[in-house]
Amino acid sequence: DTEVTQTPKHLVMGMTNKKSLKCEQHMGHRAMYWYKQKAKKPPELMFVYSYEKLSINESVPSRFSPECPNSSLLNLHLHALQPEDSALYLCASSHGPLLFTDTQYFGPGTRLTVL
Amino acid sequence: GENVEQHPSTLSVQEGDSAVIKCTYSDSASNYFPWYKQELGKGPQLIIDIRSNVGEKKDQRIAVTLNKTAKHFSLHITETQPEDSAVYFCAAPSAGSSNTGKLIFGQGTTLQVKP
Numbered sequence: 001d002t003e004v005t006q007t008p009k010h011l012v013m014g015m016t017n018k019k020s021l022k023c024e025q026h027m028g029h030r031a032m033y034w035y036k037q038k039a040k041k042p043p044e045l046m047f048v049y050s051y052e053k054l055s056i057n058e059s060v061p062s063r064f065s066p067e068c069p070n071s072s073l074l075n076l077h078l079h080a081l082q083p084e085d086s087a088l089y090l091c092a093s094s095h096g097p098l099l100f101t102d103t104q105y106f107g108p109g110t111r112l113t114v115l
Numbered sequence: 116g117e118n119v120e121q122h123p124s125t126l127s128v129q130e131g132d133s134a135v136i137k138c139t140y141s142d143s144a145s146n147y148f149p150w151y152k153q154e155l156g157k158g159p160q161l162i163i164d165i166r167s168n169v170g171e172k173k174d175q176r177i178a179v180t181l182n183k184t185a186k187h188f189s190l191h192i193t194e195t196q197p198e199d200s201a202v203y204f205c206a207a208p209s210a211g212s213s214n215t216g217k218l219i220f221g222q223g224t225t226l227q228v229k230p
Contacts, residue, residue: 004158006158031216033216040223041222041223042204042220042221042222042223043159043204043220045217045218048216048217050216056217090158090159094216102216103149103161103164104149104161104216104218105161106151106158106159106160106161107158108157108158109157109158
């Protein structure tokens with residue numbers, strides 16, 4: 001089973017709201033990723049966790065706050081977002097430890113709209 | 116840093132014809148090249164990948180070829196079917212990312228298979 005699940009599928013929020021995106025995998029993977037994807041563009045890496053520790057932050061604004069409570073779960077906490085943050089947010093996982101030859105498996109994404 | 120160029124940006128073929136998408140990369144140390152298919156409203160799904168110890172890999176109607184000297188790799192889809200219609204992304208490891216798992220994606224190719 002190579003399934004990564006994400007909730008919610010769609011999220012609409014105001015600029016003053018606080019919300020969270022959730023990602024879960026049960027493949028025993030120890031590396032997890034958050035990507036942002038704008039329409040008709042490739043995914044852009046935001047954060048990487050390896051063995052529940054933040055390994056990469058691609059200079060993402062602090063209004064995005066990742067959290068990895070355990071090896072199966074990855075959250076992305078959102079606060080004071082801007083309309084330009086509207087996008088598809090994708091979670092991915094790979095076996096780990098981090099290797100550039102490690103296959104990444106993506107979830108279906110959360111479609112976020114910021115009003 | 117690593118750069119991945121993908122061509123063409125759009126491709127339209129008749130059902131049953133072959134489709135070829137090409138990518139070039141800049142980091143000669145790269146040795147892992149995945150291809151993802153993204154259907155509308157879904158996350159990217161890995162369809163095939165290749166590591167630099169082989170020059171070609173096939174999986175039914177899909178094949179990937181790698182030319183390390185020229186630093187390019189290609190996706191070949193034979194006997195195309197309407198369900199092959201999607202956006203296809205190639206990817207390569209970011210330069211110096213031997214322990215980060217960071218992938219750089221091409222800009223994507225929108226493939227349309229006409230019945």
